[in-house]
Amino acid sequence: MKKFVFIIFCFIISVIYSAAQKTENIIIITTDGFRWQEVFKGMDSTIANNSNYYEGDSSYIFKTYWDNDETARRKKLMPFLWSTIDYHGQIYGNRFLGNKVNNANPYWFSYPGYSEIMTGFADTTINSNDFPANHNITVMEFFNQQAKLKGKVAAFGAWDAFDRILNEKRSGIPVINAFDMTGGKNPNANERLINAMLKDSYKPFGEVECLDVFTHYAALEYLKTKKPKVLYISYGETDEWAHHAMYKSYLNAAKQVDDWIKQIWTFIQSDPQYKNKTSLFITTDHGRGDINKNQWTDHGQDVEDASQIWFAVMGPEIAAKGEMKNSMQLYQDQFAQTFAQLMGYTYKEKHPISPAIKSVSGK
Ligand SMILES: [Zn+2]
Numbered sequence: 001m002k003k004f005v006f007i008i009f010c011f012i013i014s015v016i017y018s019a020a021q022k023t024e025n026i027i028i029i030t031t032d033g034f035r036w037q038e039v040f041k042g043m044d045s046t047i048a049n050n051s052n053y054y055e056g057d058s059s060y061i062f063k064t065y066w067d068n069d070e071t072a073r074r075k076k077l078m079p080f081l082w083s084t085i086d087y088h089g090q091i092y093g094n095r096f097l098g099n100k101v102n103n104a105n106p107y108w109f110s111y112p113g114y115s116e117i118m119t120g121f122a123d124t125t126i127n128s129n130d131f132p133a134n135h136n137i138t139v140m141e142f143f144n145q146q147a148k149l150k151g152k153v154a155a156f157g158a159w160d161a162f163d164r165i166l167n168e169k170r171s172g173i174p175v176i177n178a179f180d181m182t183g184g185k186n187p188n189a190n191e192r193l194i195n196a197m198l199k200d201s202y203k204p205f206g207e208v209e210c211l212d213v214f215t216h217y218a219a220l221e222y223l224k225t226k227k228p229k230v231l232y233i234s235y236g237e238t239d240e241w242a243h244h245a246m247y248k249s250y251l252n253a254a255k256q257v258d259d260w261i262k263q264i265w266t267f268i269q270s271d272p273q274y275k276n277k278t279s280l281f282i283t284t285d286h287g288r289g290d291i292n293k294n295q296w297t298d299h300g301q302d303v304e305d306a307s308q309i310w311f312a313v314m315g316p317e318i319a320a321k322g323e324m325k326n327s328m329q330l331y332q333d334q335f336a337q338t339f340a341q342l343m344g345y346t347y348k349e350k351h352p353i354s355p356a357i358k359s360v361s362g363k
Contacts, residue, residue, distance in 0.1 A: 093310025098327030113285030279315025
């Protein structure tokens with residue numbers, strides 16, 4: 001009888017344990033400076049009607065992305081976000097409904113934003129995109145220090161600052177960014193082709209940033225062959241085309257990122273290591289200005305709305321709530337601990353770390 005009670009006890013404990021921790025892998029994706037306005041309302045007709053922004057082809061933008069109905073319109077721009085993630089996950093940052101997400105840092109440009117995402121801390125000493133290697137230990141580095149995760153953490157970024165933001169040297173995490181070759185010392189056939197095309201590619205952003213297509217396919221190949229438990233992918237074109245005042249390209253870049261997320265998710269759900277054991281977290285480093293002030297192309301401290309951001313999340317522990325419609329105020333410095341909690345860890349370092357987002361992590 002005692003033995004039977006013990007078996008029942010063990011069974012209950014294992015049920016509780018498995019219910020508590022299903023996420024064994026996490027994929028974090030950012031698309032640089034992509035506005036919450038387009039996420040929740042789709043293309044903006046005022047911008048698309050302005051000859052300074054439509055790249056000589058306003059009709060293409062309307063034909064591809066317009067719908068009078070706002071819900072249908074945003075789905076045209078980000079079909080995967082507004083179908084699968086809306087159905088299975090949570091989407092935060094619709095300020096029209098009072099659901100607010102902001103940078104906690106006061107700068108509203110990239111290095112401080114990415115550092116805030118990855119450290120859970122708005123470190124005001126990090127005040128430049130040229131800032132040297134991050135002195136804070138990021139949640140990526142923390143993951144790489146955990147016995148179960150060591151050597152299974154990797155990052156891919158279009159912009160060459162990620163070597164410094166994630167402190168590649170100290171952290172020991174492979175950070176493949178900008179024109180770094182992928183595949184290490186023994187690249188496979190796909191990686192050799194990606195490397196050759198990257199080297200010969202058009203370089204509209206100079207040597208500091210490559211086109212997203214190379215970052216994406218290098219990361220996807222790594223995911224399929226190296227099977228990391230923690231993967232970060234940072235796309236950059238949404239920010240670049242916005243700075244270039246190229247609205248058509250900005251929208252096309254966002255739509256492409258949405259489709260790549262779908263590709264990643266489709267692979268995840270077809271692979272036994274990842275299927276129903278992987279959380280996906282998608283966000284941006286900062287917002288941008290408003291078209292009413294003619295500032296949609298820009299961001300930074302002097303651009304009023306540029307701290308306004310958004311995020312989306314989906315995974316086995318995450319309640320399917322779709323678009324979050326209740327009023328709340330969240331900050332970017334809550335993301336890092338949320339990543340850790342989703343993976344079953346508590347991220348602790350010397351610097352202060354903001355608490356996780358409860359409605360996501362349940363903790
Ligand atoms: Zn920028």
